[in-house]
Amino acid sequence: MAKIKAVHYINQFFAGIGGEEKADYKPEVxxxxxxPGMAIxxxxxxxxxxxxxxxxxxSYFNENIEEAKSEIIEMVKKYDPDIFIAGPAFNAGRYGVAxxxxxxAVHKELGIPVLTGMYVENPGADMFKKSVYIVSTKNSAAGMRNAVKQMVPLALKLAKGEEIESPEEEGYIARGVRKNYFAEKRGSERAVDMLLKKLKGEEFVTEFPMPDFDRVEPEAAIKDMSKAKIALVTSGGIVPKGNPDHIESSSASKYGKYDIEGIKDLTKETHETAHGGYDPVYANEDPDRVLPVDVLRDLEKEGKIGSLHRYFYTTVGNGTAVASAKAFAEKIAKELLSDGVNAVILTST
Amino acid sequence: MVKEIERAGIPVVHMCTVTPISMTVGANRIVPTIAIPHPLGNPNLDFEEEKSLRRKLVERALKALTTEVEEQTIFEE
Incomplete structure (x- = not known):
């Protein structure tokens, strides 16, 4: 067999072009x-x-998804590869989605086998685990060696059209595909075994994990906005200048609650962003670009909303664990409820 | 965060640029914004134009909050 041809996709950071200030870099081949292609x-x-x-x-990819997709597909097409590999993206959200x-898209439009890798909490994993083989990686690039070790054999198998074994054996994120096989023991026996283990409090592995559809029903709409108390919450990391509570620029372990009574406008003198996952220049220049206090004050004055809640809540949504975000929001929601807030505007970068 | 706040009983509108992520996360009312580093602004505009753009987006968010929805909805206008 001739040598397998692979095309590899990476972001501006892993290409060594630059960090957030270069996140609007257009596709280049x-x-x-x-x-990371070296190791692969x-x-x-x-x-x-x-x-x-x-x-x-x-940022270019995520803000121009359709254009980026078609530009990159044209680039891939020229090389007629046997396998297309993207990443690994670890816990970088925009990179994972890209x-x-x-x-x-490469798989659907060009019919080429594809493979990527990312951390299981990366939003890209939930979005694409059903259609794409995604090797499960650690949450940071420190896991590169392991990721490559898992991705290489899977990439070769996919390129050769070989049979892909179960997620546990191959190290990819379960795709929700059910596959028939002959078990050594029949179902009734396996079920009794499982039940006995459960009764004894031992560990057992279900053969049919329930999918996790964590959805929340939409709340009823606000009837009269002119009487509603609106609170601002953001994952964009807007904080008072100097970041008094030292919210981390990534993997935030806390959130902040800040008083904006009497503040009509956020300015570069009063506020800034603590977020390390996007180019901070624009938010630092005018924090209203992330947390629109100025406009809400105008709307409050004009009577379009009842009032703007006295405090805003903020954290950095950058590689932050889902469990942390959930815990922050549970606490925030409790306070908002007891403060009589009727609705929330939550901004994300 | 969107989901936990809504679960507690407060309607939330999520303003963000990458709406597919918002859909995956489970926001019910979504307003698409301008760009990742400046969702509610555009540094290429002059100050007044930029503020009116921001106002338009926030008004859209308020409209979303006053609109009954049955399922995840993106408010494009």
């Missing part, structure tokens, strides 16, 4: 191997080769 290519041990690397800024989106 480079012949050969860039960044080495892992192929000559059986496959990365012939081209496509680089795209995370990897999932482009892998899914």
């Amino acid at each position: 480079r012949e050969g191997i860039v960044g 290519n080495a892992g192929f041990k000559g059986e496959a080769e990365i012939v081209a690397t496509i680089i795209c800024g995370d 990897c999932g989106t482009i892998a899914d």
